[in-house]
Amino acid sequence: MAADLAAMPSQLGQKGLMAMHHDNRVNRPEGSQPGLACGEMLTFPTVPAKRVDASGPKMTALTFQGAEKVAIEEQPRVAITDPTDAIVRITTSTICGSDLHLYHKEFLGLSPGMICGHEAVGIVEEVGPGVTKFKPGDRVVIYAVISCGKCEYCARGETGCCEGTNRGGKKGEMEKMYGHCTAGLFGYSELMGGYEGLQASHARIPLADNNLLNITSSPVTDENAIMLADIYCTAWHANETCGTGPGDTLAVWGCGPIGLLVAYFAKVRGVKRVIAIDSVKYRLDVARDKIGCEVIDAGTQDVVKTIQELVPGGPNKCIDAAAFRYDRGIMHKAMRAVGMETDTPQIANEAIVCCRKVGTVGLIADYYGYTNHFNIGAVMEKSLTLRGCGQLWPQKYGPMLLKMMEEGKISTPWMLTHTMPLSDAVRGYEMFDKKEDNVLKIILKP
Numbered sequence: 001m002a003a004d005l006a007a008m009p010s011q012l013g014q015k016g017l018m019a020m021h022h023d024n025r026v027n028r029p030e031g032s033q034p035g036l037a038c039g040e041m042l043t044f045p046t047v048p049a050k051r052v053d054a055s056g057p058k059m060t061a062l063t064f065q066g067a068e069k070v071a072i073e074e075q076p077r078v079a080i081t082d083p084t085d086a087i088v089r090i091t092t093s094t095i096c097g098s099d100l101h102l103y104h105k106e107f108l109g110l111s112p113g114m115i116c117g118h119e120a121v122g123i124v125e126e127v128g129p130g131v132t133k134f135k136p137g138d139r140v141v142i143y144a145v146i147s148c149g150k151c152e153y154c155a156r157g158e159t160g161c162c163e164g165t166n167r168g169g170k171k172g173e174m175e176k177m178y179g180h181c182t183a184g185l186f187g188y189s190e191l192m193g194g195y196e197g198l199q200a201s202h203a204r205i206p207l208a209d210n211n212l213l214n215i216t217s218s219p220v221t222d223e224n225a226i227m228l229a230d231i232y233c234t235a236w237h238a239n240e241t242c243g244t245g246p247g248d249t250l251a252v253w254g255c256g257p258i259g260l261l262v263a264y265f266a267k268v269r270g271v272k273r274v275i276a277i278d279s280v281k282y283r284l285d286v287a288r289d290k291i292g293c294e295v296i297d298a299g300t301q302d303v304v305k306t307i308q309e310l311v312p313g314g315p316n317k318c319i320d321a322a323a324f325r326y327d328r329g330i331m332h333k334a335m336r337a338v339g340m341e342t343d344t345p346q347i348a349n350e351a352i353v354c355c356r357k358v359g360t361v362g363l364i365a366d367y368y369g370y371t372n373h374f375n376i377g378a379v380m381e382k383s384l385t386l387r388g389c390g391q392l393w394p395q396k397y398g399p400m401l402l403k404m405m406e407e408g409k410i411s412t413p414w415m416l417t418h419t420m421p422l423s424d425a426v427r428g429y430e431m432f433d434k435k436e437d438n439v440l441k442i443i444l445k446p
Ligand SMILES: NC(=O)c1ccc[n+]([C@@H]2O[C@H](COP(=O)([O-])OP(=O)(O)OC[C@H]3O[C@@H](n4cnc5c(N)ncnc54)[C@H](O)[C@@H]3O)[C@@H](O)[C@H]2O)c1
Pocket: 096, 097, 098, 099, 100, 101, 230, 231, 234, 253, 254, 255, 256, 257, 258, 259, 277, 278, 279, 280, 283, 298, 321, 322, 323, 324, 326, 328, 347, 364, 365, 366, 389, 390, 391, 392
């Protein structure tokens, strides 16, 4: 029953979203992006990737099959499709909290057979004639976000908002919903560009010069380097966009890999007090014992009341690192089930209510659609800044965070809880979803 309910909002919600919307899609011809130099054109990568001849070499991949159904499949290997592509043999991949939204079929533009995954490290096997910075044999981190390297957003390092790598769904759904398209992501549905994912033995990397980090001469292990693909960059990005630093008090909702790293990096940046909230005991233990957070168990404690007692006046920075689909109680569960909303506002509302007046509430957790009962009044009356952190900007932070790792300034060995062969990834998804065996990050070895 729960699984059925979980599967419904995206189906009903998708129609509902479209019906609720006037068609305000901007008819923007490819290449007319205003930040580009005169005469320069955006050239969107070709999707899907070409495959080698069916009788040629194969690859193994984890594919989405339906609600709570993924499978390991053998497929013809991806091939160079555009001249700027590289083919990478994946040596290490992993599962993200964002993959769980797909796993629960709570996202637009999912189709059975899609290869999942957006975090990986590997060895470059082949490059197209337009690749200038990488060669076969290079060891690389693959960034989760695909950057065109040309648009005004990429020029500023705001690669999660890239204009040149995502058409936003077969029918332009993203532009209808958001007024704009954001960057393409690996393994993340048609809405995010329809690119094949990285939980696989091989991957095609479009615009390889922009989307790989060279770690050939770095002593950092695959298991640590893979955190630069997404989660380190995401957590740093949340801190950066919310401007955390000495003098702040921060509360973080969610102690999955992202929330824990948001808390960890806040401490690295000099935030003295970090309050971490979750209802999963082992995750709260990590927040308290490994990062030095004060913790609140949302399963047994009244979060708002406890924060008000702990921090009179409230924390001035509050970051939501849980997700749109973590509804509680009957009302939002029911509204999501019948498509009256896609996203619950409950966690964001808690952050808004707890936040100190004139403070900042950041959303690094994934939200993607519409919500009811959003506490817009408190945002206005309390002079809050609401910061949509967006998808990460790994091209901006990756090299800096790698250097910090190499210099021993950041280290999170507690994050790597499990290693398994890619062939066991179906079990890995189940375990990560159900939060079994104290799981945080599962390293998958193809
Ligand atoms: N913006 C980005 O670039 C980006 C990148 C990666 C992940 N994400 C998103 O960040 C979020 C966290 O990712 P993750 O890998 O840590 O996922 P996760 O699912 O492992 O962690 C989420 C945590 O939130 C907790 N939670 C649920 N309801 C809660 C509540 N009411 N109060 C407090 N905590 C609650 C869960 O118990 C869980 O531990 C996801 O939404 C993911 O999609 C965003």
